[in-house]
Amino acid sequence: xxxxxxxxxxxxxxxxxxxxxxxxxxxxxxxxxxxxxxxxxxxxxxxxxxxxxxxxxxxxxxxxxxxxxxxxxxxxxxxxxxxxxxxxxxxxxxxxxxxxxxxxxxxxxxxxxxxxxxxxxxxxxxxxxxxxxxxxxxxxxxxxxxxxxxxxxxxxxxxxxxxxxxxxxxxxxxxxxxxxxxxxxxxxxxxxxxxxxxxxxxxxxxxxxxxxxxxxxxxxxxxxxxxxxxxxxxxxxxxxxxxxxxxxxxxxxxxxxxxxxxxxxxxxxxxxxxxxxxxxxxxxxxxxxxxxxxxxxxxxxxxxxxxxxxxxxxxxxxxxxxxxxxxxxxxxxxxxxxxxxxxxxxxxxxxxxxxxxxxxxxxxxxxxxxxxxxxxxxxxxxxxxxxxxxxxxxxxxxxxxxxxxxxxxxxxx
Amino acid sequence: xxxxxxxxxxxxxxxxxxxxxxxxxxxxxxxxxxxxxxxxxxxxxxxxxxxxxxxxxxxxxxxxxxxxxxxxxxxxxxxxxxxxxxxxx
Numbered sequence: 001x002x003x004x005x006x007x008x009x010x011x012x013x014x015x016x017x018x019x020x021x022x023x024x025x026x027x028x029x030x031x032x033x034x035x036x037x038x039x040x041x042x043x044x045x046x047x048x049x050x051x052x053x054x055x056x057x058x059x060x061x062x063x064x065x066x067x068x069x070x071x072x073x074x075x076x077x078x079x080x081x082x083x084x085x086x087x088x089x090x091x092x093x094x095x096x097x098x099x100x101x102x103x104x105x106x107x108x109x110x111x112x113x114x115x116x117x118x119x120x121x122x123x124x125x126x127x128x129x130x131x132x133x134x135x136x137x138x139x140x141x142x143x144x145x146x147x148x149x150x151x152x153x154x155x156x157x158x159x160x161x162x163x164x165x166x167x168x169x170x171x172x173x174x175x176x177x178x179x180x181x182x183x184x185x186x187x188x189x190x191x192x193x194x195x196x197x198x199x200x201x202x203x204x205x206x207x208x209x210x211x212x213x214x215x216x217x218x219x220x221x222x223x224x225x226x227x228x229x230x231x232x233x234x235x236x237x238x239x240x241x242x243x244x245x246x247x248x249x250x251x252x253x254x255x256x257x258x259x260x261x262x263x264x265x266x267x268x269x270x271x272x273x274x275x276x277x278x279x280x281x282x283x284x285x286x287x288x289x290x291x292x293x294x295x296x297x298x299x300x301x302x303x304x305x306x307x308x309x310x311x312x313x314x315x316x317x318x319x320x321x322x323x324x325x326x327x328x329x330x331x332x333x334x335x336x337x338x339x340x341x342x343x344x345x346x347x348x349x350x351x352x353x354x355x356x357x358x359x360x361x362x363x364x365x366x367x368x369x370x371x372x373x374x375x376x377x378x379x380x381x382x383x384x385x386x387x388x389x390x391x392x393x394x395x396x397x398x399x400x401x402x403x404x405x406x407x408x409x410x411x412x413x
Numbered sequence: 414x415x416x417x418x419x420x421x422x423x424x425x426x427x428x429x430x431x432x433x434x435x436x437x438x439x440x441x442x443x444x445x446x447x448x449x450x451x452x453x454x455x456x457x458x459x460x461x462x463x464x465x466x467x468x469x470x471x472x473x474x475x476x477x478x479x480x481x482x483x484x485x486x487x488x489x490x491x492x493x494x495x496x497x498x499x500x501x502x
Binding site: 019351352353354357358360361368369370371377383384408412 | 477478481483
């Protein structure tokens with residue numbers, strides 16, 4: 001069991017007030033807060049070790065390179081990848097998906113091919129494929145979602161065929177928190193010779209993830225949702241798949257050699273080894289240091305404990321939310337064992353933004369809108385939704401306060 | 414001369430099917446803005462003295478004591494600016 005009261009001491013921002021009320025931060029699915037340890041690690045890097053990485057012999061560059069490489073190693077260990085060669089640092093999950101779409105999809109997807117995604121995807125796992133399909137002419141098919149927000153596995157089985165080249169699926173829905181059985185989907189995808197790409201933005205911060213066990217080919221996630229800084233994220237790629245791919249961006253760092261051929265008057269280029277082949281230009285070294293510290297922080301707590309804590313909070317919140325006001329509706333499945341700590345809801349007669357502004361008045365931060373998942377809202381027949389999402393520093397007392405304010409909202413109607 | 418920008422810090426379109434507009438008043442001017450708007454608009458309902466449901470010239474909107482307002486059914490930015498001008502000056 002983790003102790004959220006002890007954990008809260010590490011998060012400076014949780015001491016502040018918003019609109020004269022103690023801050024209650026329930027917008028963790030959008031981004032998490034940062035512990036002192038992460039902030040200090042980044043400050044220490046910039047104050048004591050800052051230099052560009054690789055290809056310099058001076059002391060500072062060697063220190064920075066060592067930190068940067070260690071960050072890859074520790075992230076690899078965190079998700080049980082085979083090694084740092086399989087860990088590409090990117091800006092976030094969005095860039096991870098775009099890297100796969102452009103570096104793999106652009107070259108491999110033909111007109112007769114098909115890509116499968118689901119209707120519960122974040123726009124970042126839909127839009128890159130839709131853009132690419134306009135260039136390459138391949139078809140995109142969407143897995144249906146059931147009325148309770150769960151994935152319709154039958155629909156997936158009906159869609160997949162030998163034409164399918166990649167299946168794109170979120171591990172955890174960013175709207176409902178529902179956990180998808182990506183292992184099962186990956187097995188079927190592989191049976192048909194397709195690759196499996198997983199958006200892990202909402203799973204890696206909240207539960208143990210083992211990419212080997214899931215047996216997926218690509219897995220993207222963001223540092224800022226797991227206590228790390230913004231601007232850094234991870235694309236895990238199975239080594240054999242990454243080795244067969246050309247780079248995404250061109251520039252320094254991702255090449256081993258660029259030599260000018262006097263006969264052809266062209267430059268011939270040899271790519272660098274993994275993962276640097278996919279990390280063109282000066283990377284976000286400070287961000288990598290922050291991400292590494294975030295991973296260490298989560299490892300000290302234990303991801304099983306993180307999952308258990310969020311499940312406990314969700315179990316505590318769900319019935320209280322449903323009973324606090326007649327006009328309040330929680331969307332999606334209520335089975336807390338099948339979901340992470342994300343609770344989408346609405347109040348009849350109020351827009352999600354009204355709910356969020358009302359709560360904001362009391363220092364409670366929730367998100368409102370489509371949460372970048374408009375197709376799922378269309379399935380739910382919703383104009384938008386409010387979303388409360390929990391993390392390691394949230395407490396039952398905060399939920400009690402949240403419920404009190406929701407009751408007040410109900411009484412105001 | 415005082416302008417809307419002296420009172421307004423941000424104007425954001427909401428995310429969702431309803432294209433509402435959220436106006437955030439400048440922190441140092443929010444109390445003044447809230448007071449002025451409450452003087453000009455008709456109060457339909459007040460919740461705990463922090464949320465005000467108001468109407469003004471066929472526009473219904475909500476004003477929050479934290480210095481934010483959510484405005485609906487506006488045609489364009491011109492209509493929003495005209496409404497804010499009338500409410501604030």
